[in-house]
Amino acid sequence: MRNVRTHSCGVLALVAHFRPEDELLRVAALLHDIGHLPLSHTLEGVAGLDHHAIGVQLVQSDPIRPVLEKHVRRLARQLLDSAPLAPARLARMTDPQLWTAFDSCAVTQAESTMVRYELHRLKVEAGSAPPDRSGWTFSLRKTYSSAPLVEGQRIEVAAPEPAAELNALRALPTTFRVWWS
Template identity: 75%
Template sequence: MSADRETAASLVDLVCAEARLHTSWDNVGPVSAVRRPACQLLDNTPLDPDRLARMTDPQLWSAFDSCAATRAESAMIRYELHRLQVTAGRAPADSSGWDFSLRKTYSSAPLVEGQRSEVSAPEPAAELDALRSLPTKFRVWWR
């Protein structure tokens, strides 16, 4: 995508905000907490991944509540999410909780008037480069 300098700067602001959101408790905590029982549901029921992927939210919660292996954590996710703790990095294997990793964060720069941003707009390019320091590995647990 190519844009003028002002529009490119706005796009970079949005990309940075999205990356910070994806690496925040607001995303990591709930996503990892729901992914866990979803995996357990697949391991403990005849449900197949394609059907799970097509479920609506109420269908998913109903499936969680119907499975003994996911029932308790399902209730915790819905009613006690404030107890969920997230820290960047991995914890020792003997600690409670689970690891969660983001595959990647989107950090592509738009072209600025047809040129790479590193040349034509170094400030926004530096902002995007700083996204590389955001964590992508986390430890999550219930307090």
């Protein structure tokens, strides 16, 4: 089984190298395997399962969509509040036009640059954000740690070493402080 996190970070590195200006492709690189089924492609097509369709559904629902939208929505509100731009005009902009508007506005320029080009400055640590420090708290609402049967037996019986690793995963933190360095 491949390490999905390492794989996705590797895809992100390729995108950053070959298409450094394409911020949408960076997000797609990080999330491209989000809809994968158990055992990766093995179950593809069974009962109509399609990891691409599942991935689209996941990206468009909680908790992923709000996380992706958080910064861009805040930037849009700041842009509307500080620039002579009507909401109807903003609604008709293309993505590149909106990023140009963000980059042209003194209030949104710095964060727009960070979101698009400086994701390496995004820091994460376990625990909640203290009230006296910048950043925000993000909590995982669901972790996928249920174990499969191995040859019809519970994993603890059939494969005790992977079962122990799975138990160790359950002890990992699920609340994190996120901030820009």
